[in-house]
Amino acid sequence: MPNIPAAKIVIPESDRREILARIDESLRTGALTLGPLTKQFEQDFAALTGSRYAIAVNSGTSALEIPLRVLGVEGREVIVPSNTFFATPAAVLHAGGRVRFADVDPRTFALSLETVRRAVTPQTAGVVLVHIGGLVSPETPAIAAFCREKGLFLLEDAAHAHGSTLGQKSAGTFGVAASFSFYPTKVMTSGEGGMIVTDDERIYREALQYRDQGKEGFTTNFHVRLGYNWRLSELHAAVGVSQLKRLPEFLTDRRRAADEYTSRLRGLKGLTPVLPAAGSLSNFYKYIVRLEPGIDRARLKKTMKETSGVSLSGEVYEIPCHRQPVFASYATGPLPGADEACGRHICLPVYAGMTTAEVDQVVRALSSALKAERTPSCA
Ligand SMILES: Cc1ncc(COP(=O)(O)O)c(C=O)c1O
Numbered sequence: 001m002p003n004i005p006a007a008k009i010v011i012p013e014s015d016r017r018e019i020l021a022r023i024d025e026s027l028r029t030g031a032l033t034l035g036p037l038t039k040q041f042e043q044d045f046a047a048l049t050g051s052r053y054a055i056a057v058n059s060g061t062s063a064l065e066i067p068l069r070v071l072g073v074e075g076r077e078v079i080v081p082s083n084t085f086f087a088t089p090a091a092v093l094h095a096g097g098r099v100r101f102a103d104v105d106p107r108t109f110a111l112s113l114e115t116v117r118r119a120v121t122p123q124t125a126g127v128v129l130v131h132i133g134g135l136v137s138p139e140t141p142a143i144a145a146f147c148r149e150k151g152l153f154l155l156e157d158a159a160h161a162h163g164s165t166l167g168q169k170s171a172g173t174f175g176v177a178a179s180f181s182f183y184p185t186k187v188m189t190s191g192e193g194g195m196i197v198t199d200d201e202r203i204y205r206e207a208l209q210y211r212d213q214g215k216e217g218f219t220t221n222f223h224v225r226l227g228y229n230w231r232l233s234e235l236h237a238a239v240g241v242s243q244l245k246r247l248p249e250f251l252t253d254r255r256r257a258a259d260e261y262t263s264r265l266r267g268l269k270g271l272t273p274v275l276p277a278a279g280s281l282s283n284f285y286k287y288i289v290r291l292e293p294g295i296d297r298a299r300l301k302k303t304m305k306e307t308s309g310v311s312l313s314g315e316v317y318e319i320p321c322h323r324q325p326v327f328a329s330y331a332t333g334p335l336p337g338a339d340e341a342c343g344r345h346i347c348l349p350v351y352a353g354m355t356t357a358e359v360d361q362v363v364r365a366l367s368s369a370l371k372a373e374r375t376p377s378c379a
Contacts, residue, residue, distance in 0.1 A: 004358055004365075006313035007185050008351035010250070015242045022238040034218065037237035042195070044244050045180075048163065049170040051197035053204035056237060057211050060159040060181025062230040063194030064091035064128070067177040069225075070206040071153050073097030076125035081111045082320040082338035084130045088157050089321050089330070097125065099330045101322040106340040109274060109288065109316070110137035113146055115337065126153030129175065131161035132316050133286030133347070134187070136171050138277035144174045155179070159194075160285040160316070162187045163251045167279055172197045182240055185313075187254070187283050188247050190240030193232050250352040254284040257354040261287055264363045270295060270370045274345070286316055286347040289366075297346060300369050308365030313347045 011019070026032055038056050046054035057063050064087060068078070074096035080089045082101040089099040102119035105112045109132040116127055127147055129140065137143075147154040154175030158164075161171035162180055172178030177200065182193035196207050206225065209215060214227030232240075265273055274288040291297060297315075304310045320338040322331040348362055 001309055001361065002358075003309040004311060004349050004362055005351075006311040006349050008353070009184055009189065010246075010352040011239075011243070012246075015246065019238050019242050022241070023235050026234040026238065031234055033231050033233050034212070035234045035237075037234045037241055038232055041190070041232075041237045041240045041244065044241065045195050046197060048244065048247070049172045049178075049197050051173060052199045053197065053201070055196040055204065055207045055211060056232040056240070057194045057196065057230045058232050058236070059192055059230075060179055060183060060194040061087040061091055062211075062228070063179030063181070063196045064088065064155070064157060065094050066207045066210045066230060067155055067179065067196055067198070067203060068092060068095035068097060069210055070203050071126060071155070071176070073125045077121060077123040078125055079111070079116060079119045079127040080321070081128075081130050082322045082335050083109060083132065083317055083341045084157065084321060085159070085317060086321070086324070086326075087159075088128055088130055089327055092128070098123070099327065100124070101320075101327070101330060101332065101335060101338075103335040103337040104341055105137075106290070106337045106344075107274070108137045108139070108277075109133065109135060109341050110139070111143065112137070112139050113142045116143055116146060120150065120152070124152055126155060128155045128157050130157040130159075131164060131171050133274070133288045134160050134164045134171075134283040135274065135276055135288075136161065136164050136166040136280050136282070138166065138280065140166055140174050147175070159183075159186070161283060163247055163283040164276075165281045166277070173199075176200055177203050182243075187250055187285050188240075188243040190232070190236045190243065193236045193240055246352075251283055253352040253354060254350050255281070257350050257359055258282070258284040258287050260356055260359040261348060261363065264359065265289070268367055268370065270374070271366075284350050286313070287350045288316065289346050289348060291344045291346060293344065295344075295370070295373050297344070300373055301346065303369040303372055304365045307368070308361065310349070310362050310365040312349065315342065315345060315347060317342055
C-alpha cells in the first residue's frame with residue numbers, strides 16, 4: 001500500500017525547464033527584481049481575479065500588511081477571525097493597529113454578518129475576512145455591504161483561495177483589496193511570494209511605494225512612506241508565472257478529488273464535510289471534515305498514519321489565535337465558534353494529480369480509524 005502524503009508540490013518537468021530558461025534570461029540581462037516577469041505575473045494574476053490592479057510582493061504576510069498600512073489602521077481596531085494563521089493578526093499589529101478577535105460560524109469556518117456586527121466598536125477601522133481552506137462564505141457579500149454601510153474597510157485574506165469563487169465573483173474581489181500567498185504548500189506557489197489585488201487606484205499607487213522602501217517612484221531615492229523591502233525577485237516571479245498557467249489544471253484535479261471524497265463520505269458516521277455553498281466553487285486548498293464531539297483527533301490521525309500510511313496535514317487551524325500566548329492581551333472573551341471550528345476538524349489530503357485509488361485509500365483509512373474510535377478499548 002503506497003503512502004499518501006498530506007500535500008504535494010507539483011511542478012512538472014516541462015515547467016521546470018521553462019522556469020529555468022526564464023531564470024537564465026533574467027541572469028543574462030541582469031533584470032533580477034521588479035522586472036518583466038514580475039509585471040507579467042501581476043497582469044496574469046489580475047486577469048485571474050478580474051481585478052484592475054495586482055501588486056506582487058515577497059510574501060502573503062506583506063500582502064496583508066501593505067494594504068493595512070495604506071488603509072490607515074494605526075491606533076484603531078481591526079476585526080479578525082480567531083481561527084486564522086498567525087500572519088493575519090500579526091500584520092494588523094505590524095501596521096500599527098489593534099486586533100479585535102471575532103467569532104466564526106463553525107459550519108463555514110468564517111466570520112458571519114452576526115459575529116462581525118457583534119465585534120464592531122466605535123474604534124473599528126475595518127474587517128479582515130479569511131477564506132479558510134479556499135471556502136468563500138455565502139455571507140461574504142452581506143459582510144461587504146455591511147462594511148460599506150458603516151464606513152469600514154473589508155480586506156480579504158485570500159492566502160488560501162486562488163481560483164475560488166462565489167457567484168460569478170472571484171475570491172479577492174469582495175472588499176477594497178485582498179492578499180494572496182504563494183508559500184510552497186498553497187494551491188500555486190512561487191517559492192515564496194504574495195499578491196495584493198485591488199480595483200482602487202490609490203491603494204495600488206501607495207502599495208507600489210510601500211513595497212519598495214516607501215520610495216516615491218522606482219528610480220528615485222525620495223522616500224514618502226515608511227515602506228520596507230517587500231519586493232518579489234524575478235526568480236520567484238518566474239516560478240509564479242509558470243504555476244499560474246497550471247492553475248486551471250490544478251483546480252480541475254483538486255475539485256475532482258473533492259467530489260470523489262464528498263460522494264464516498266456520504267454514508268460515514270461521525271463526520272460532516274465542510275463544503276462550498278451553492279453557487280460557490282472552492283479551490284479545495286483543504287478538504288475540511290468536521291468531527292463529531294468525542295472523537296480524539298490526534299489518535300485518529302495517528303491510526304490513519306500507522307495502519308494505512310495516510311498522512312493528514314495540519315489543521316486550519318488547531319489553536320485559535322485568541323488562545324495563542326503572543327496575542328493574549330487581545331483576547332476579549334469566549335469565542336465558542338472558533339474553539340469548535342479549530343478543535344473538531346481534520347483536513348484530508350488533496351493535491352493536483354491525486355488519483356481515485358488514492359482517494360479510496362484515504363476514505364478506507366478514515367472509515368476504519370473512525371470505527372476504532374467508536375470501539376471501546378479492552379484495556
Ligand atoms: C490565512 C493566511 N494568511 C496569511 C498567510 C501568510 O502567507 P505567507 O506565508 O506567504 O507569508 C498564510 C500563510 O500560510 C495564511 O495561511
